[in-house]
Amino acid sequence: MMSIPCSVYIVTLNCGAWLEATLNSVRDFAEVIILDSGSTDTTYAIAQSFPNVRISHQDWQGYAGQKSLALAQCQYDWVLNLDGDEVLSPELKKEIEQTIQANQIDALITPINDVFLGVPNSKHTKKHAKVRFFRKSKGHYDLENKVHENVIVDGQSVRAEGDIYHYGESSIFVKVEKNNQYSELKAQEKFQKGKSPSILKLICIMPLMFVKSYFFRRNFLNGWRGFVGSMINAFYAFLKEAKLFEKRSYNKRDSKY
Template identity: 45%
Template sequence: MIKASVYIICKNEEKHIRRVLESVKDFDQVVIVDSGSTDDTLNIAKSYTDKIYHRDFTDYADQKEYAKNLCKNEWVLNLDADEELSSGLKNEIEQTIVNNDADGIEVLISSMYLGSFNKYGRFIKRIRFFKKDMGSYPKKLVHESINFNGRVKKSKNFIYDYGSNEISTHINKINSYSGLRAVEKFEKNKKSSFLKLAFLLPIAFFKSYFIRRNFLNGKKGLIVSINLAFYAFLKEAKLYEFEILKK
C-alpha cells in the first residue's frame, strides 16, 4: 500500500466515482466526504472504503479542508470525484515519499472535452499531493487552491479530469462558478467596470485561443476559448447585477 491518504468531496457522482476510486485503491487510506448524494454514489464508495462521512456543503475550500483534516497520514492526495490518477503520477508519488525530495507536487491536470483529452496548450497546474501539515485551504467559494509552505516539484504526469466532457456540463459549471466568483467580489466591495464589461470577453478569448495555444486543439479549442471568454464576461456582468439588485 502507498503510505498516503486520499481525500475526495462529492455529491451525486455515480457516473464517475468508481473510476477515481479504482485509480487509488492501493493507497493506505481513502476519505470521502459526501454532501447528500441521492444516487448510487455511496453504495459504490462503500466497496472501496469505510471512511465515508456526511457533511452539508458549505463551500469548496471549507469542504476540502474538513476532508483533509480527516486524513491520518503525513502525505495526502486530493482528487475530485470526476477525476482519475494516472499510473505515471502514482509512480511519481511513490518515489517522492521514498526520496523525500519535495514536500508537495504541483500536478498537471488534463481535461476531457468532447470525447478526448486536450493535447496542446497550457495545462492547469495545482498542488494536489503534499504533506498535510504544510498546506491549507484559505476561504474561497470556488477555484479553491492550497496555501502551501514547503518544497514543491512539478509533475511529469497527469490527473485526468472527466467532469466537463459535454458542452452542456461545461456551460452549467460556467454559470455556477461565475455566480460564486461574483459573490466573492461583491462581498469584498469590488465594483464592476464598464471597460471590463466591454473588453474582457475579447481579451479573454485572445488569451485562451492564442496565448494559451488552444488554436492547436482545432474546433474544440475554439469552443473552449469562446466558453472561457464568456465565463470571464459573466463574472463581471453578475457583479454588476449584484450591485443593481442586491443593494
C-alpha cells in the first residue's frame, strides 16, 4: 500500500496517554513530524516505535510559534496538523486522500469532536471547526496569537464531513485547568494589543456564552456532560474579560509609581 503523500505535524508535551492512538490514525501518511517541548513521560518511546515518525526537541515558543516551526520541517506539499491528544477519523482520512487526488482546493476546515469525560459529542451538536489540512505553500500562522492559533489560508477552503476526535478533556479538573491557562494567555494577548475591557461584557458574557454553548451549539443533547461543559465554557469567557480588567488595573497602579 502506498503512503499518503502528506506531512503530519504535531507539537507535544507529555502526550503519552493518547499519542499511540494519534499516531495509529496517521500511520499511512508519508511522514509525521513531532516537535516536543520537554516530555518526561512515554511520548518519545511511543513516537520512536512508528517508522514514519520523526521526533525532536524544541523549547516552547508559544502555540503559534511552535506549530510554525513544526510546519517548516514538513517536506510534502500537503500538510495535516494534529495535537498530541487528537485522533484522525477514517472518514476524514478518506476525504484527505480524495482532496489530494483531486488537487482542486487549498484546505479543509475540519470539525473537532470534543470527547469530554470519555464520551464524544452527539452527532447533532454543532462542533467547532478549524483549518487543519492544507497546502503548505498556502497556509501560515499569526504569531501574535498566544492561544487558539488558526491557520490562515490564502486560497479556497471547504468544510470537511469527517471529524478529528479530541480526547484531551478527560476530566473536569483538566478542562478547568486548561481554561485557566488559556484565559491568561488570551487576556495577555488582548492587553498587549491595547484592547479595553468592558463592564457590560463582564456582566453579560457568562450567561450569553452559556446560552450559546448549551442551546445554540446544542450541547443539551450531551446530557449532564453538556451542561457541565457549557458552564465551564461560559466561565472561560468570563475569565478572559475579568483577567483583562485585572491586567489593566495592575498596569494603572504600576504606572503611578
